[in-house]
Amino acid sequence: MNDQSQNFNDDFQPILDAYGSEDYKEAVKLWLPLAEQGYADAQYFLGAVHEHGLGVQQDYKEAVKWFRPAAEQGYVDAQFKLGIIYEEGQGVPQDYKEAVKWFRLSAEQGFVYGQYILGSMFEDGLGVEQDYKEAVKWYRLSAEQGYAKAQFNLGSMYSEGYGVPKDYKEAVKWFRLAAEQGDADAQWDLGYMFKNGLGVEQDYKEAVKWFHLAAEQGDAFGQYILGSMFEDGQAVPQDYKEAVKWYRLSAEQGLSAAQCGLGEMYYGGEGVPHDYAEAIKWWKLAAEQGHEEAQYNLDNSA
Numbered sequence: 001m002n003d004q005s006q007n008f009n010d011d012f013q014p015i016l017d018a019y020g021s022e023d024y025k026e027a028v029k030l031w032l033p034l035a036e037q038g039y040a041d042a043q044y045f046l047g048a049v050h051e052h053g054l055g056v057q058q059d060y061k062e063a064v065k066w067f068r069p070a071a072e073q074g075y076v077d078a079q080f081k082l083g084i085i086y087e088e089g090q091g092v093p094q095d096y097k098e099a100v101k102w103f104r105l106s107a108e109q110g111f112v113y114g115q116y117i118l119g120s121m122f123e124d125g126l127g128v129e130q131d132y133k134e135a136v137k138w139y140r141l142s143a144e145q146g147y148a149k150a151q152f153n154l155g156s157m158y159s160e161g162y163g164v165p166k167d168y169k170e171a172v173k174w175f176r177l178a179a180e181q182g183d184a185d186a187q188w189d190l191g192y193m194f195k196n197g198l199g200v201e202q203d204y205k206e207a208v209k210w211f212h213l214a215a216e217q218g219d220a221f222g223q224y225i226l227g228s229m230f231e232d233g234q235a236v237p238q239d240y241k242e243a244v245k246w247y248r249l250s251a252e253q254g255l256s257a258a259q260c261g262l263g264e265m266y267y268g269g270e271g272v273p274h275d276y277a278e279a280i281k282w283w284k285l286a287a288e289q290g291h292e293e294a295q296y297n298l299d300n301s302a
Helices: 001-022 024-036 042-050 060-072 076-088 096-108 112-123 132-143 147-158 168-179 184-194 203-215 218-230 241-252 258-269 276-285 292-299
Strands: none
Touching: 024 042, 024 218, 042 060, 060 076, 060 218, 076 112, 076 132, 076 258, 096 112, 096 132, 112 132, 112 147, 147 168, 147 184, 168 184, 184 203, 184 218, 203 218, 218 258, 241 258, 258 276, 258 292
């Protein structure tokens, strides 16, 4: 350890003590001279407190001021933060190309979140020309480090055949890894794969398991499909009240298919007392979103 590093560690300990006790104002006073001396750690943490308004007034421009010199020294967290700030236009004009620049620098250092978000920029064509193969490359690097969102996105690329040959088995592999970490989107997609026998042997009970996990996390699609399986008695005992419960949770989030389904339950008096007005209410909400079955129901319910 060189003398400068030793001196920095000695100076930084009181800052850590102040930060740990959430005395952010005191920490800022101690960080400032070190940041001005060019210590990347201090610059990053000073940027972070201004970003979040800890001990100082929230100020994105000031956050950028401190994140930038840390990022330019190769401080990976600061590079990623700077990318987010440019992507969202916080304290700077929104600039996807500049965001990509900083995400790439963090990604090239192996930063899992940088790899993931760089993949998404390539997938969506933000700040770069849309390139699914490049998206897959970065998603894979992040996914192999265990990041659930990257695993889900990589599974989606295999499921759709974007940037890679369509391969449902490979999609299931990545969906399962993400789903087992609790990713609701992956849980829904894994349920869908089991329900339809894509990449796995068709298994309705396994599908229900994953739909249920997604639904319990508030996933509107999981709630809707679970409601439909209870309505039809598919791999679960037919239970109209349970169907209504899940349709309602999904419908209240605005999913038109669930709104239509809930309206039909009220119209038929299944799981709830027959209520024509309530049926019309939910069908109208669905029809306003362009749901054709709901519009048909409205046109033929008079």
